[in-house]
Amino acid sequence: MNEPGSPSTGVVDVAGLLASWLPRQRWFSAGHGGVTLAPAGQITLVPPVPEPSVVQPATGEFPLPSSSTENVPVPESVIERPVGIVVHLISALPAGAPASDAGAATYQVPLTYRSEPVPDLAHALLGELRTHDGPRYVYDAPHDPDFVAAWTELIARSAEAMSEAGTPRSRVRGVRRAGEAPPDPHRPAKVLSGEQSNTSIIVGADGSDPVMIKLFRVLQPGRNPDVVVPGALARAGNERVPRLVGWVEGEWVQPGGQPAWGHLSAAAEFVAGSSDGWRIATGAVTDGETFARLSSDLGAATAAVHAALAAALPTRPSTPATLNALADHLQQRLAWALEAAPALADHATAAGGVVEQVRHLDRAPDLQIVHGDLHLGQALHSDSRGWVLLDFEGEPLRPLAERGDPDLALRDVAGMLRSFDYAARHSVLGLADDDPRSLAASTWASECREAYLDGYAAQAGRDPRDDAALLRALELDKALYEVVYETRHRPGWVEVPLRAVGRLLAARSAAR
Numbered sequence: 001m002n003e004p005g006s007p008s009t010g011v012v013d014v015a016g017l018l019a020s021w022l023p024r025q026r027w028f029s030a031g032h033g034g035v036t037l038a039p040a041g042q043i044t045l046v047p048p049v050p051e052p053s054v055v056q057p058a059t060g061e062f063p064l065p066s067s068s069t070e071n072v073p074v075p076e077s078v079i080e081r082p083v084g085i086v087v088h089l090i091s092a093l094p095a096g097a098p099a100s101d102a103g104a105a106t107y108q109v110p111l112t113y114r115s116e117p118v119p120d121l122a123h124a125l126l127g128e129l130r131t132h133d134g135p136r137y138v139y140d141a142p143h144d145p146d147f148v149a150a151w152t153e154l155i156a157r158s159a160e161a162m163s164e165a166g167t168p169r170s171r172v173r174g175v176r177r178a179g180e181a182p183p184d185p186h187r188p189a190k191v192l193s194g195e196q197s198n199t200s201i202i203v204g205a206d207g208s209d210p211v212m213i214k215l216f217r218v219l220q221p222g223r224n225p226d227v228v229v230p231g232a233l234a235r236a237g238n239e240r241v242p243r244l245v246g247w248v249e250g251e252w253v254q255p256g257g258q259p260a261w262g263h264l265s266a267a268a269e270f271v272a273g274s275s276d277g278w279r280i281a282t283g284a285v286t287d288g289e290t291f292a293r294l295s296s297d298l299g300a301a302t303a304a305v306h307a308a309l310a311a312a313l314p315t316r317p318s319t320p321a322t323l324n325a326l327a328d329h330l331q332q333r334l335a336w337a338l339e340a341a342p343a344l345a346d347h348a349t350a351a352g353g354v355v356e357q358v359r360h361l362d363r364a365p366d367l368q369i370v371h372g373d374l375h376l377g378q379a380l381h382s383d384s385r386g387w388v389l390l391d392f393e394g395e396p397l398r399p400l401a402e403r404g405d406p407d408l409a410l411r412d413v414a415g416m417l418r419s420f421d422y423a424a425r426h427s428v429l430g431l432a433d434d435d436p437r438s439l440a441a442s443t444w445a446s447e448c449r450e451a452y453l454d455g456y457a458a459q460a461g462r463d464p465r466d467d468a469a470l471l472r473a474l475e476l477d478k479a480l481y482e483v484v485y486e487t488r489h490r491p492g493w494v495e496v497p498l499r500a501v502g503r504l505l506a507a508r509s510a511a512r
């Protein structure tokens with residue numbers, strides 16, 4: 001066996017570096033051991049990208065953690081350049097699982113290979129590889145201006161590239177929406193910092209028409225709602241979402257060998273001078289200020305997006321079967337949450353009552369395409385644009401295949417109501433419900449809630465409070481999801497949704 005990263009026949013292997021780097025990334029959820037990685041595709045870009053080319057997916061597997069040298073080869077042609085750019089597509093399988101395992105995730109990992117180290121990119125260095133041509137410095141490519149220029153150009157030129165070997169499986173295509181000005185690949189770029197499920201790069205924040213390019217880190221076969229939905233809204237002329245500029249789509253190979261097609265990236269207008277709703281709302285809580293006016297505007301913006309989605313994309317009338325399916329879904333959520341958080345056991349019977357109530361409701365509004373995971377962090381406010389809504393990918397803990405289905409617009413309303421509760425109560429964690437500070441938080445959240453619903457009702461011509469039982473059931477559904485989310489990601493916050501479950505169920509008993 002060769003030494004890690006050493007050349008064997010003119011190609012080098014980056015598996016060892018990935019094995020230690022990937023598990024440290026926020027978006028890598030495959031675990032910290034016992035995972036097998038398998039190359040699923042490999043796209044080679046050439047700066048400044050006159051025509052990008054795609055090479056055939058590599059075959060073979062390598063275990064993680066490991067310093068195997070055998071299986072993520074970097075083509076010789078890449079290594080020979082001063083700057084080589086490769087977008088590695090890598091599937092992660094639970095160790096020992098069959099290669100066809102349906103639970104495997106495919107990660108998008110663009111890397112640059114440089115013959116000279118770049119001090120400005122030190123924070124993005126994965127490590128060093130030894131090659132027959134001397135060392136190569138390997139960087140997390142979204143931080144590297146040459147990768148960003150190449151990727152932006154792919155979209156700007158709507159460039160399509162076939163696999164060098166001519167197989168239809170290996171192909172990426174940039175698409176620029178008709179009527180959109182091409183983003184300029186040569187403007188300064190910056191990776192957005194902060195907790196994110198994907199990696200977003202702002203291109204051209206120094207001037208006019210900046211663009212935000214999001215790289216989907218976890219690839220799933222199929223159309224990504226974060227491309228489809230803003231695209232439909234842009235076509236409909238709705239201005240409550242950042243304008244979609246373009247996207248990148250492509251093909252890769254799933255662990256069992258089946259070809260997959262899906263979106264790799266979306267590019268949208270970067271809303272300069274904006275703040276997200278979570279930051280504004282929690283600032284208001286800290287300063288003891290009202291958020292009612294902005295809540296009302298946010299309600300109106302949500303209703304405008306819902307109306308545009310209902311006009312532009314498929315809708316379905318609700319039937320008794322719809323209510324049954326909603327009740328089943330809530331029941332599954334409950335079982336899922338009970339498993340993750342046994343503390344919910346005291347609420348199981350009352351929550352089961354809500355399930356049955358939903359099943360026997362007389363009616364429900366029509367189903368339509370919705371946001372799916374709406375909360376304050378998914379809304380941006382600026383003086384020039386008012387509120388815009390972001391990130392139509394739906395709940396990250398749900399399979400992509402389920403996320404684009406028509407659903408109740410009320411689900412988004414419930415999500416935002418939960419978010420007002422979070423903004424108010426995360427600042428009083430650990431205090432009893434009757435503590436004056438908790439009571440003040442509760443009053444603040446109620447004020448936002450009513451203002452949001454008023455704003456929504458005025459814009460939509462239909463008040464979500466007319467479907468009070470359904471709305472409460474959807475708030476419960478969301479709070480159960482949040483219990484699982486917090487248990488996995490922020491156990492210190494789990495008290496926020498746990499207490500909400502208790503309050504929502506108590507309010508229901510009181511209402512009967």
Ligand SMILES: Nc1ncnc2c1ncn2[C@@H]1O[C@H](COP(=O)(O)OP(=O)(O)O)[C@@H](O)[C@H]1O
Nearest residue numbers: 196197198212242268269270271276377390391
């Ligand atoms: N078009 C945009 N303009 C300005 N800021 C944006 C834009 N899109 C996203 N952001 C910022 O990036 C953050 C993460 O975006 P989001 O779409 O939620 O990414 P992720 O899928 O990684 O969670 C948002 O909270 C917002 O602050």
Ligand SMILES: O=P(O)(O)O[C@H]1O[C@H](CO)[C@@H](O[C@H]2O[C@H](CO)[C@@H](O)[C@H](O)[C@H]2O)[C@H](O)[C@H]1O
Nearest residue numbers: 197373375376377395396415418419422482485
């Ligand atoms: O933004 P994402 O799509 O990654 O959504 C996930 O993370 C959110 C937290 O960042 C989480 O939202 C929950 O916490 C928010 C405060 O941080 C709060 O405003 C939301 O109401 C609450 O649901 C979201 O559930 C999760 O899917």
